[in-house]
Amino acid sequence: MSLNILQVENNHIFKQVHAPVIQVNELTRKFGSYTAVDRVSLVVRERDIFGFLGPNGSGKTTLIRMLCGILRPTSGEAKVMGYDVVYESEEVKKSIGYMSQQFSLYSDLTVLENINFYARIYGIPRRQRKERIDEVINIVEIKPYLNQLSGSLSGGWKQRLALACALVHNPKLLFLDEPTAGIDPVARRDLWNLLFDLSARGTTFFVTTHYMDEAERCSHLGYIYFSKLIAYGSPEELKKMPQVMPEGYVRYELRIDRLTEAMRELLKMPFVKDATMFSDVIHIHIQQGSEEELQHSIAKKGFFVESLRLVPPTLEDVFVTLTRSFGK
């Protein structure tokens, strides 16, 4: 774990070094005897799109709430935009935007009324308010719905509205808690394109998601599992982690009939380190140089191999492997 942090830091010595906007040190939150976030440390730098992943209940929302200054940590410390999340939480709140996991705007207010309300509550001076509201309306392209009650919007438009409200005071850092949960693939892609636009203009993102394709688009990732941050780095770095790609092993994608049966047989073979089933393919780790032996063994069991090709690990592989090795 701490090794990964070192990796990231080193990389930045050679790349352009951006200033850190989130610094988390051993942050912990307990609910009674249950530890929802366990000694998490991480750094997010300016202009990063930091993707935060983890299974349900692993502590993502809890960590975000602490970073937004609305949940007190049990121990540890965190600075967001240079402010301590406990002692300077009001300063933190001024400089960030937050989109919570559930829709939490006023359903009985129209789209425009909601945006207007948040513009006022963030204290945008009256002269700039109109202009800024128009700006965010254009950014999220919600103009056609301005006078609709926000409770009656569809899922994708609700998320856009929530984003507009989180953006209205022009924060340099945005926390988005599962912004794409429950919306269709097209709306999902549109939303991500929007995030990239904003990122290009200098906004830093801290995003949670369960989608691997979204994770691939992040500049940095953190993976939290059972309240602990077990992986942390850029997607490329994660794919190169020794647990994911052990020395002397290679990864193949195997397209084969009778997947479940094949899985069982594969795991019995001595040169196969690991096998993971996807919807129509199996990814296997085998010892370098044992390709022939593999094909031979499969044929002997009477399976039909449609294709076998060398592949780099996907992020899904990374997380599955990490999860599994963490369990051991």
Place this chain on the structure above:
Amino acid sequence: MFQGFFAIVYKETRHIVRDPRSLFLMLVIPSIELTIFGFAVNLDIKNIKTGLLNQDKRVESRNLVDQFVNSGYFDIVEIFNNEEEMATAMRRGIVRVGIHIPPYYTDRVLKNEHVDIQILIDGSDSTVAMQALNVSNAIGLRASIKMLSKTKSLPSQFPIDMRPRVLFNPDMRTANFMIPGLCGVILQVVIMLLTSFAIVREKEQRTLEQLVVTPVSRFGLMLGKLVPFLGVGICETASVLFLMRFLFQVPIAGSVLLLAFFAGIFLFTTLGMGLLVSTFAQNQIQALQISFLILLPSFLLSGFMFPQETMPKVIYWFGQMVPATYFIRILRGIILRNAGFWDLWHNGAILGAMGIIILFVASFRFHKTIG
């Protein structure tokens, strides 16, 4: 036909058990309330606050006063030196009954001559007034009979003549007495619930999470919630008082402007209570249950239904903690007794102080965090 019956019973039982706060409110509160209010429900009015203007002061007059005190119904709490003092105390509601013994009382009694005792009775509480009226008449009657038994001649009238005079609500219309109180109680109920729901709804619908992540200040949030409801409350007060005046024909003896001023203070305090309730409740049902803790005393201990004089001390002090108590005093003072600012200002001051304290506690209890 009864399919699912046991499943539903099972599920509902779980719901009840899982919600210990509501369970507590359901089980404990009724017992507490019955105990408290059982003592308050007492229509046999004793210890009526009474003021004495004794211009005679000799033994005979003191004997008469003793008869009032020993009856158990009158409690002499003030001694006056002149009629003016007595009138002021009546208007302020400090005493409900004033006994005026004339300087020539002893002389007349010793000569077996006729003498008037003036009994001033505050008619703004008709139950109290009725009781005072009956008992003082009875005392007069008894004293007269005692005197008569010593003489042989039969006079044309009773020697000791109690002359009760009901002030402020001379025909003792119950409506005049009940409806101002009812206004106070209804306003408190509606406004408190309305306000407490306003914040609790944000918790229920989770909009609070988005709100507390903004730089809104606690006082900004609290006062901001309060002001629109103050507007609602003012309209409500106006309409309730309008109905009182024109539908129920309760005349307003005092200044409407003064009434509006005190009503403003009362609204502020009540709104604050609504906010305070919302800091305890997680949902609207809980808000309703907690509000009941305050609403029942408003009905039963505020003097609206039962005179506070007759309550045991502990219960009486409960009543003093309810804002409605002070507002009802103000309402009855202005509407029935034509009381002015200086007659009632202490009630307003207590209300205002309560409001400020409540608002501070509510703001203190409200944290811009969740969980």
